[in-house]
Amino acid sequence: PVSGNRDIPQHLGLRHRAAVGLTEKTDAVALVVSEQTGVISMAEGESIREVQQDELMTVLGKYLH
Numbered sequence: 122p123v124s125g126n127r128d129i130p131q132h133l134g135l136r137h138r139a140a141v142g143l144t145e146k147t148d149a150v151a152l153v154v155s156e157q158t159g160v161i162s163m164a165e166g167e168s169i170r171e172v173q174q175d176e177l178m179t180v181l182g183k184y185l186h
Contacts, residue, residue, distance in 0.1 A: 122142035123135065124139075137162060141164045141168070145167055
């Protein structure tokens with residue numbers, strides 16, 4: 122499900138909107154890796170934010186314990 126949230130920045134594409142849509146409808150956390158830049162983003166609920174590679178395990182650990 123693609124999110125209809127208008128707060129998602131316009132430069133983020135369909136993959137990011139689908140990740141947010143998934144997390145809006147479930148209790149999942151979604152990771153998205155930009156095909157063009159390799160930037161990692163994390164979607165949770167109605168929000169999406171960039172995650173630095175060195176903090177990825179720490180951030181995921183919060184959800185996987």
